[in-house]
Amino acid sequence: GTTGVGMARSAIADATALPSGMVTFLFNDVVGSTRLIQEHGDAFVAALQQTQHAVRGAIEAAGGVVVGTEGDSTFAAFASAAGGIAAAVTAQDVAARLPATPALTIRAGLHTGYAQPLEGDYLAVPVHVASRVASAAGPGQVLVSGDTIEQAGAVPDHAVELGAFELRDVAEPVRLWRAAGPDAPPHASPVR
Secondary structure, eight states: OOOOOOOSOEEOSOGGGOOOEEEEEEEEEETTHHHHHHHHTHHHHHHHHHHHHHHHHHHHHTTOEEEEEETTEEEEEESOHHHHHHHHHHHHHHHHHOOOSSOOOEEEEEEEEEEOEETTEEOSHHHHHHHHHHHHOOTTOEEEEHHHHHHHTSOOTTOEEEEEEOOTTOSSOEEEEEEOOTTOOOOOOOOO
């Protein structure tokens, strides 16, 4: 049998460490995790632990705070938009090189907006937009909203503008960019 992956959201962050004001939110998750856990059981759980450790390391190295995890997803907050982008790209690169079996692919999305922490979490529209941006990402992609690019003050190296997209339950179309590290393979996957 499998040991199972936590299904309830796990709050991780120290509420005093959470950024406030203009905050960049990052969501990432493992692509195809339901199928993978059914096929690989405990091996998937071990691979997921390796991947989540790499993701957490990239987030913390870039000055971010892991707000929480749920199953195979990680939610993080950054005071710096550039730091959030760097963390997402680094996490993708590190996760892609892990010797885990099965190999796991993650996708990520970032959005920046005004938010204040509330009891160790955030209840703000930018959080929901970031989640929708992440949901639009294809396997191995990092999608970044135009608001995050603007807050970062510069377009990251190896970033490509994709255009404006309507995202579920988001009132206005969101400009999206695909960010990647210098060694990342090109991603032809369309925005979902």
